[in-house]
Amino acid sequence: MKIFVTGTAGFIGFHLARRLLADGHQVVGFDGLTPYYDVSLKRERHAILKRCNGFSAVEAMLEDKAALEEAVAAFAPDIIVHLAAQAGVRYSLEHPETYVGSNLVGTFNLLEAARLHPPRHLLIASTSSVYGGNEKLKMPFEEADRTDFPISTYAATKKAGEAMSHAYAHLHELPTTCFRFFTVYGPWGRPDMALFKFVSAIERGQPIEVYGEGRMQRDFTYIDDLVEGIVRLMDAVPEAGRPVEAEGVVDSLSPVAPWRVVNIGGGQPAGLMDFIATIEKILGRPAEKILLPRQPGDVEQTFANAGLIEALTGYRPTTGIDEGVRAFVEWYRQDYLVRQD
Secondary structure, three states, X not given: OEEEEEOOOOHHHHHHHHHHXXXXXXXXXXXXXXXXXXXXXXXXXXXXXXXXXXXXXXXXXXXXXXXXXXXXXXXXXXEEXXXXXXXXXXXXXXXXXXXXXXXXXXXXXXXXXXXXXOOOEEEEEEEHHHHXXXXXXXXXXXXXXXXXXXXXXXXXXXXXXXXXXXXXXXXXXXXXXXXXEOOXXXXXXXXXXXXXXXXXXXXXXXXXXXXXXXXXXXXXXXXXXXXXXXXXXXXXXXXOOOOOOOOOOOOXXXXXXXXXXXXXXXXXXXXXXXXXXXXXXXXXXXXXXXXEOOOOOOOOEOOEOOHHHHHHHOOOOOOOHHHHHHHXXXXXXXXXXXXXX
16 A cells, blocks of 8 residues: 655654555655754664665655645555654643644644545544543543543643544544554654663663652553554544444444544553663663652553454554563664664
C-alpha cells in the first residue's frame, strides 16, 4: 500500500516507517525536524529510512498547510498515519504555544488534506494523558471513560485532535481511528523521556530525578508492541453502525460516524521504582535518586484496558519491561554512545 506518515524523523514514526517498508509498502514521511530535542538524532533516523527502497521524505512543518496538502495530493495515499506532534507534558508548562501550533493547527491542516484527498483509513495518534483528571476509582482506563478533564496543555490539545477528527469523520465520511499511547519506550527513543534520561545519568554516575517521590505507576509499552498495534489497526477500518462484538468489550465506535478511539497498551502497569530497579539491574550499577514532588500536569497512574484492540486485531502488547529496557540499553551502549564519540 501507499502509506503517508507524519513524524517519521521522530521516535515512533521512525519505527513505524521502518516496519512498513520492511513489509513492502511505499512510505512518504512528512516531518519538520523541529529542535525540541537533538535534531541530529532525527536526521540519523531519516537517513536510515532513506536507505530503504520505497521511502521518500518531505521536510516541512505541519503548520505549512500548502506543503502538507501538496505532499498528500502528490502521493495519493491509501492510508494516512498522523504521528507528528509537539510531545511532552512538562514542556507544555513552559511553551504552550508550540502545542497550539503543532497539535491544533497542524492536525487541522492534516484533516483538511485528508478531506480533499481521502484515504481508505486515517489513523491519528492520541495519548493516555487525555484521561487526565478522570476520577474513576477502578482501573484500567477504557476508551468509553470520560476524558473531559485534561490536566496539561499537551493532553488538552490531543483531546481536541480527537474531537476535530470525529467531526471530520462525521461530516466527510472519513474512516478514522484515534489511538491512545501508554508511555512508549525503546531504542531510538527521545532524550527527554524518562528511560533515556535515567540510563544516561546512571551511566555517567550522575543522580536521577524521580518525580512523585517514585509512587507513580505507568503502563509501559515497548515500541515494537506499539508499532504492531498500529499496523494491525490499519486493517480495522471503522464502519458506522457496525461495532465490534466481543464479550466484555465496549466498542468506542461513534454512533454517527466511522470513527473510534483505541488504547494501545499492555494493561500491565509497573511502579516507577520497579522500572528504575530494572534499569539498575541491567546496567549493573545503582542509581542515586533525588525524590521530587509530582510535576504539574503529571497523572499518578496510567493503566490501559487492552480489550478493544485485542477484539479488533487479535493482538495486545506483551513485551515485559525487563526485555524492553535491555533492548534500549543495548542500543544506547552499542549505537548511540558510539555515534556520540
